[in-house]
Amino acid sequence: MKIIIVLLSLLTIPNLYGQEQRFQGQPPVSAVSTDSKPVQKQWKGQFRFPDQDIIFSNEFDGARLNGIVQNNDSTYTVLVTSENTPINTSSWYAFKVWGKRPKTIDVWLTYQSNNKHRYYPKLSYDGVNWTALDSLQYEEIGRGDKEFGPGSLPEKVKLRLEVGPDTLWVAGQELENSTRVNAWMDSISQKKFVTKSIIGKSREGRNLNLLSIGNTASKNMIMIISRQHPPEVTGYLSMKSFVETLAENTKVAKNFRKEFAIYVIPLMNPDGVDNGFWRHNTGGIDLNRDWANFNQPETTAVKEFMEGLVEKTQGKFYFGIDFHSTWDDIYYTVDPKLYGNMPNLISTWLDRLKKRIKGYDPNIKPNGDLVPTTVSRNYFFVEHGAEALVFEVGDNTPRKFLKEKATIGANELMWIMLERINSKP
Numbered sequence: 001m002k003i004i005i006v007l008l009s010l011l012t013i014p015n016l017y018g019q020e021q022r023f024q025g026q027p028p029v030s031a032v033s034t035d036s037k038p039v040q041k042q043w044k045g046q047f048r049f050p051d052q053d054i055i056f057s058n059e060f061d062g063a064r065l066n067g068i069v070q071n072n073d074s075t076y077t078v079l080v081t082s083e084n085t086p087i088n089t090s091s092w093y094a095f096k097v098w099g100k101r102p103k104t105i106d107v108w109l110t111y112q113s114n115n116k117h118r119y120y121p122k123l124s125y126d127g128v129n130w131t132a133l134d135s136l137q138y139e140e141i142g143r144g145d146k147e148f149g150p151g152s153l154p155e156k157v158k159l160r161l162e163v164g165p166d167t168l169w170v171a172g173q174e175l176e177n178s179t180r181v182n183a184w185m186d187s188i189s190q191k192k193f194v195t196k197s198i199i200g201k202s203r204e205g206r207n208l209n210l211l212s213i214g215n216t217a218s219k220n221m222i223m224i225i226s227r228q229h230p231p232e233v234t235g236y237l238s239m240k241s242f243v244e245t246l247a248e249n250t251k252v253a254k255n256f257r258k259e260f261a262i263y264v265i266p267l268m269n270p271d272g273v274d275n276g277f278w279r280h281n282t283g284g285i286d287l288n289r290d291w292a293n294f295n296q297p298e299t300t301a302v303k304e305f306m307e308g309l310v311e312k313t314q315g316k317f318y319f320g321i322d323f324h325s326t327w328d329d330i331y332y333t334v335d336p337k338l339y340g341n342m343p344n345l346i347s348t349w350l351d352r353l354k355k356r357i358k359g360y361d362p363n364i365k366p367n368g369d370l371v372p373t374t375v376s377r378n379y380f381f382v383e384h385g386a387e388a389l390v391f392e393v394g395d396n397t398p399r400k401f402l403k404e405k406a407t408i409g410a411n412e413l414m415w416i417m418l419e420r421i422n423s424k425p
């Protein structure tokens with residue numbers, strides 16, 4: 001049987017903006033202990049089924065595949081587990097599969113108890129270019145009837161795969177592991193006004209890389225981070241387009257880079273990303289709960305970096321953004337009644353975004369409960385006065401739209417911030 005592959009941009013999962021049902025956002029964040037806990041790393045190797053000449057593998061960074069059983073000649077059940085519990089439903093999977101001869105196989109994806117299938121399967125033959133699995137090759141069992149959240153997800157799914165001598169990669173989202181992120185950082189730092197450096201190490205010793213863009217002698221600073229949560233690839237892709245727009249050759253970007261120093265940490269949790277973790281770092285902790293206690297090296301490195309910079313330059317952070325992914329596009333902002341270093345920057349910005357994208361009505365959830373700081377947004381705002389938000393992109397937001405939104409968003413932000421900084425007394 002021939003597999004039909006459709007382009008990701010044609011994925012028929014509906015984009016929900018503009019429709020009546022809206023994602024109501026996550027419940028308020030509560031402070032939790034961020035003392036390190038054990039994590040379970042996966043056994044790495046090949047899962048061989050010699051009678052059928054089929055081999056599965058998790059021998060690459062970003063994989064998550066914990067066990068397989070063969071059900072019959074052409075059916076396999078895969079088990080995917082999280083690094084520890086409790087954990088939210090971010091059931092991340094990625095594996096490679098190949099065989100001597102072309103063959104059609106069925107693969108059931110299953111997860112530990114109480115976890116469901118979340119990410120629509122993508123296929124690749126090089127680990128770089130991905131296409132969504134044809135919906136005819138995809139079957140769900142036990143789908144919940146909710147519109148969003150775990151209650152909307154199926155218990156398990158069956159993928160029909162065409163395997164053969166060419167290695168087939170299967171993953172929940174595009175595989176943006178630390179090697180890929182580094183390659184992007186290296187390529188953008190070819191520009192003379194972009195520098196890549198290291199601000200610290202992760203718990204497993206991976207570099208925490210920083211991009212410094214624009215006028216790094218400026219006292220006007222902005223902070224951009226992404227990928228505290230490993231499977232949140234759409235947030236990462238959005239961040240990439242956002243940063244690329246700030247580094248473009250346009251008039252507004254050139255002016256912006258004269259006035260502002262832009263600091264970017266594209267990969268906050270390299271250990272989690274490369275180990276295929278669902279949410280935590282190697283300390284077993286959700287990094288986005290550690291911005292009050294700073295028990296983990298990844299969050300501590302950013303805190304020390306930002307505070308060191310303020311001390312050195314005597315400058316200010318005016319804006320802070322943290323890119324994530326969730327069930328649908330949503331913006332978690334700070335209550336606009338609370339003033340930071342550039343009051344109403346974010347509400348003005350989101351208004352402009354709404355005007356610029358036809359038919360777009362941003363889903364905005366302001367919050368004024370910021371202490372203890374716990375999450376990055378609160379830390380940026382409370383400790384630095386940076387106008388801050390969490391920019392969440394839907395898991396299934398079409399890639400073309402998420403890029404468009406990030407590009408327009410970056411351009412509008414630069415206009416507004418330049419107006420504000422130039423009109424300062």
Ligand SMILES: [Zn+2]
Nearest residue numbers: 229232324325
């Ligand atoms: Zn997240």
